[in-house]
Amino acid sequence: MVWDAWGVPEGRTTLPEPIRGLLTQVFGVSGELAARRDEGDVALRPLVLPEDRRAGLTDIVGAGHLTTAAGERLRHAGGKSTLDLLRRRDRSPQDAPDAVVYPADHEQVAAVLAYCSAHGIAVVPFGGGTSVVGGVDPVRGRFDTVIALDLRRLDALLDCDPVSATATFGAGVTGPRAEELLAAHGFALGHFPQSFEFASIGGFAATRSSGQASAGYGRFDDMVQRIRVATPTGTVDLGRAPASAAGPDLRELFVGSEGALGVLTEVTVRVHPVPETTAHTAWSFPDFATGAAALRSVVQTGAAPTVLRLSDEAETGLNLARAGDIGGAPVAGCLAVTTFEGTAAHVAARSAEAAELLRAAGGTELGPGPARDWEHGRFAAPYLRDALLDAGVLCETLETATTWSRLSELKTKVTAALTETLTAQGTPALVMCHISHTYPTGASLYFTVVAKLLDEPIAQWRAAKQAAGDAIATVGATITHHHAVGADHRAWLPGEIGEVGIRILRAVKREIDPAGILNPGTLLP
Amino acid sequence: MVWDAWGVPEGRTTLPEPIRGLLTQVFGVSGELAARRDEGDVALRPLVLPEDRRAGLTDIVGAGHLTTAAGERLRHAGGKSTLDLLRRRDRSPQDAPDAVVYPADHEQVAAVLAYCSAHGIAVVPFGGGTSVVGGVDPVRGRFDTVIALDLRRLDALLDCDPVSATATFGAGVTGPRAEELLAAHGFALGHFPQSFEFASIGGFAATRSSGQASAGYGRFDDMVQRIRVATPTGTVDLGRAPASAAGPDLRELFVGSEGALGVLTEVTVRVHPVPETTAHTAWSFPDFATGAAALRSVVQTGAAPTVLRLSDEAETGLNLARAGDIGGAPVAGCLAVTTFEGTAAHVAARSAEAAELLRAAGGTELGPGPARDWEHGRFAAPYLRDALLDAGVLCETLETATTWSRLSELKTKVTAALTETLTAQGTPALVMCHISHTYPTGASLYFTVVAKLLDEPIAQWRAAKQAAGDAIATVGATITHHHAVGADHRAWLPGEIGEVGIRILRAVKREIDPAGILNPGTLLP
Secondary structure (H helix, E strand, O other), X not given: OOOOOOOOHHHOOOOOHHHHHHHHHHHOOOOOOOOOOOHHHOOEOOOOOOHHHHHHHHHHHOOOOEEOOHHHHHHOXXXXXXXXXXXXXXXXOEOOOOEEEOOOOHHHHHHHHHHHHHHOEEEEEEOOOOOOOOOOXXXXXXXXXXXXXXXOOOOOEEEEEOOOOEEEEEOOOXXXXXXXXXXXXXXXXXXXXXXXXXXXXXXXHHOOOOOOOHHHHOOHHHHEEEEEEEEOOEXXXXXXXXXXXXXXXXXXXXXXXXXXXXXXXXXXXXXXXXOOEEEEEEEXXXXXXXXXXXXXHHHHHOOOOOEEEEEOHHHHHXXXXXXXXXXXXXXXXXEEEEEEEEOHHHHHHHHHHHHHHHHHOOOEEEEOHHHHHHHHOOOOHHHXXXXXXXXXXXXXXXXXXXXXXXXXXXXXXXXXXXXXXXXXXXXXEEEEEEEOXXXXXXXXXXXXXXXXXXXXXXXXHHHHHHHHHHHHXXXXXXXXXXXXXXXXXXXXXXXXXXXXXXXXXXXXXXXXXXXXXXXXXXXXX | OOOOOOOOHHHOOOOOHHHHHHHHHHHOOOOOOOOOOOHHHOOEOOOOOOHHHHHHHHHHHOOOOEEOOHHHHHHOOOOOOHHHHHHHOOOOOEOXXXXXXXXXXXXXXXXXXHHHHHHOEEEEEEOOOOOOOOOOOOOOOOOOEEEEEEOOOOXXXXXXXXXXXXXXXXOOOEHHHHHHHHHOOOEEOOOOOOOOOOOEHHHHHHOOOOOOOHHHHOOHHHHEEEEEEEEOOEEEEEOOOOOOOOOOOOHHHHOOOOOOOOEEEEEEEEOEEOOOEEEEEEEEEOOHHHHHHHHHHHHHHOOOOOEEEEEOHHHHHOOOOOHHHOXXXXXXXXXXXXXXXXXXXXXXXXXXXXXXXXXXXXXXXXXXXXXXXXXXXOOOHHHHHHHHHHOOEEEEEEEEEEEHHHHHHHHHHHHHHHHHHHHHHOOOEEEEEEEOOEEOOEEEEEEEEEEEOOOOHHHXXXXXXXHHHHHHHHHOOEOOOOOOOOOOOHHHHXXXXXXXXXXXXXXXXXXXXXXXXXXXXXXXX
């Protein structure tokens, strides 16, 4: 990815005319994009990598697989949250890892960790670098040196078991590459978070990612069958069967451990045959509460859609769910999208059952068009976010989840917290929301916030995020449904898992990472 | 439950005539049942409970809620495995907890744990007492005194949220009571392990129980949303949403912790509306491999039955899946049972899809009869096991799980290990097997073993179990799919989770149970 924005250079987008009009009207900005800096002009924090350490690490990964080149350091300087990008735009020297190390396999990862543990070097495991919560910040902790451990060379499909419908990937395989490798065997993974194009299998597992087809294929943590983890003090292989009663499920300690407890090097996941059929249907609901109740009836009845999502009135009105039409003619009500995948008979039965439930709950069928539009544009939003930033407009997202009975309260309180904090700072704020992950007992809420960038944009967003996080905690919802803890949510983790929970995580970390080298900036407060 | 066998006295059964004939023919025993001992005649290990300790515990739970009566001690002397019952039949003094303590609520549980931690008293959390792996043995560890912490007074439905379809139970609520309490709200839990009639909500969670309707409603660990856990050093509440990315999922440390890390006092579970319709259909397959492939196609396609099981040729031949006909006219092939629950439309669509898949895979539909028979008799097997024991015949079960591609190898090797070990000791052995829990990536195998009781029956079964467990480990399957680790599977846990896994569990235990009072006989080697 480029150093100062999302994705690849060719993905950079300009702002459509209707959006520029909106920006002028609401925020008083022109929509003209500021120029970006050349990465060669960026000053970096001075390098701290003694020659013997460079030699020791090179001995493990081989010449050519450790670099201290400024460009590589800069591209490993953190993730892709708006805060990250604002920091990247700062003119003072950029923080960055002192070296980027590219191990070839599990054994090299384990050797790097043992070496860094013995020699006091902090290690930030690095997959696709798509964190939006500060999960790959180059934090040194109490050490002088920090390296990024880039896993891109662990890029193989190690095994595909067509009978059991499982596949084992190296941690560095990206979303598109995983689908490509599986397709050669007639299988698919079906994990499509917005980071899909760049994020990696290891990163999906380490952050408990959830994809847009979670209704059908589950969250990534549901897909995980087996993991191989390197820690500074040994390797562990976990997961011998689809399910087990052999004590606590320690996979669930490493899944979601965000590189702070170990490095996931191989992940075996549940896959499925490439679907025979995909059916798209969009629906309109008069309001969000009606739409949410409709989604609830579908998931609680077990109608089993593959994708099930609902935009609120604000998001629907701005057409944010349909990339091609964003900012176009306003749309009333709330747009819902469903897709169904599988055999033809399976899709026919499921979509008929769901349609009946959605109609009974007050939905109006819109046909496949808006659902296909949504699918077509679903990975484009981060590029739009970057263009808004270039135009002086802050656009950031945050997400949470709770039970169905608390969903309305959660939406109201988070919306109010964001709106009030930003307004009080002196900018109008647009707050939009959708449900994109549903469960029989509850759902996620995903908020998109647009406001004018003020003079101190980092402090501006921190205040809004603090208020939103506090509102989430007050309702008793989770501080993050699929973005992970990283640096940005650490302060709320004690509220989420309690003092005993924090003590447990610290005890586990002390045991397997006694030097504390693993990702010091993330997860644990 | 009675002290020396499964269940209630009125459940005690005699052996049907066809079985007595079979026993005479195969094992040379008459099928006459030996008399059982009166519990008043049983000698117990001397009591070790200093007066100040009795007073300290009574201060917490209140007078009348601590007992040292011999009958109560005996009924808390362990679980209900065949090994347990063989030990109970031994004439030497029975080991038993020194006292049974009945706390009223979470706070009393927490206070008992803190007290016992401060005063060096081992604590065995006790739910239904149905463990078949030695999970509630009165083991003292390095302490003089051990108490059973019986949770039966935590017997309330604390909350039912009809919108989110969740219910919060006290840990001591039994299976039938949970269904009864939920039915008053129009909901059901749908968790039916063979221990259903006696086991408790807390026990289901602490052991990762899986019920016969797991295909439809999931394992108990899938159902768990929120848990409240008392530890000797604090309380922890975990689970704020249906799903979360807030770091490692610590619920999964306590679910399956078998009382060794904490005491689950309140459990919030996913529930569902009482089904409109239940459809039963039985199927016959020419052989186990064909049947297993058929089940696989159903679960991998997502046809979503509620119950899905398959008996092998031996189990089908003995009619073991149909309690009323056990030992009757032999039946050829392999019997499969399906049930579908839900709305009428849902059941119709699902059962049609499944029927098509099962037929295409070589199944012959037998109608609802055998499926209803199976359901009717499904909790009776343990009583039959006890009658066999009374007649001098060992009948024990063990279970495991693996991926679909390894299922056949696993079945062959475990069957051989059991048969060869028992035959070598001088008894014929009948080994039967069924699949009762299916997943897209694999399935469980449940073995029932019948052999003549030899002179040293405990050593006899231990040798067979050792061989079976080693065979399971060799194949790379899990040592237990739903019976938990307890005492009986501890030796295989390091093979299952590795040395790093064991270190992690020990580190967690040191942190939250520093005195090591919690269930010293279980889980950790």
